[in-house]
Amino acid sequence: MRQLWTGELGIREALNLIDRLPRHSHLAAAMADDDDLADLIDEDAPAPPPPLTEWSADHGLLTIIAERLGDLLAATAQANSGKKVPSPRPLPRPETALKRKVKRRREYKRELIRDRLAKAKAAGRPTMSDLAADPMHALTAPRRRDGR
Structure with a gap:
C-alpha cells in the first residue's frame, strides 16, 4: 500500500x-x-463460472464425481417415486474463449432463425410451427420413404 x-x-x-x-x-x-455490496448485485444473474486460473485437474475430477453422484441420486429418487425427477444441472466449469465463441455463434444462429420466421409470418407465409400445429397438415403432407 x-x-x-x-x-x-x-x-x-x-x-x-x-x-x-x-x-x-x-x-x-x-x-x-x-x-451494501450485496444490495448492488442482481440476485437473478447467474453466478460466473470459476476462473481458469484456479481450476486444476483435481477440480475437474471432483466436479465429475459430484455430477455422477447427482445422477445416481436422481436415478434413485426416480426409481423410488412415481414422479419424474428432473436431471441435476451440470456444475460450472471455467469458460474458455472457444466456448464463448461457440455460444455466440449459437446465439447468432438462433437470432437469425427467429428473424427469418418473423419475416415469413409478416409476409403471410406459413412456418413449420404453423404446419405442425395444423391437424390437416398430417393428412396432406407427403409421406417419407421410410413409411412414417
Missing part, C-alpha cells in the same frame, strides 16, 4: 493486482460479507 501512496505504484497497477487475488483471499471474503 505504501507504494501506491508514494507514487511508485499506479492506480491501474494496484487494481490489476487486486483483480488477480484468488477467490479465497481476505478481500474476497470481506466483499462476500459486505451487505
Whole structure:
C-alpha cells in the first residue's frame, strides 16, 4: 500500500493486482460479507463460472464425481417415486474463449432463425410451427420413404 501512496505504484497497477487475488483471499471474503455490496448485485444473474486460473485437474475430477453422484441420486429418487425427477444441472466449469465463441455463434444462429420466421409470418407465409400445429397438415403432407 505504501507504494501506491508514494507514487511508485499506479492506480491501474494496484487494481490489476487486486483483480488477480484468488477467490479465497481476505478481500474476497470481506466483499462476500459486505451487505451494501450485496444490495448492488442482481440476485437473478447467474453466478460466473470459476476462473481458469484456479481450476486444476483435481477440480475437474471432483466436479465429475459430484455430477455422477447427482445422477445416481436422481436415478434413485426416480426409481423410488412415481414422479419424474428432473436431471441435476451440470456444475460450472471455467469458460474458455472457444466456448464463448461457440455460444455466440449459437446465439447468432438462433437470432437469425427467429428473424427469418418473423419475416415469413409478416409476409403471410406459413412456418413449420404453423404446419405442425395444423391437424390437416398430417393428412396432406407427403409421406417419407421410410413409411412414417
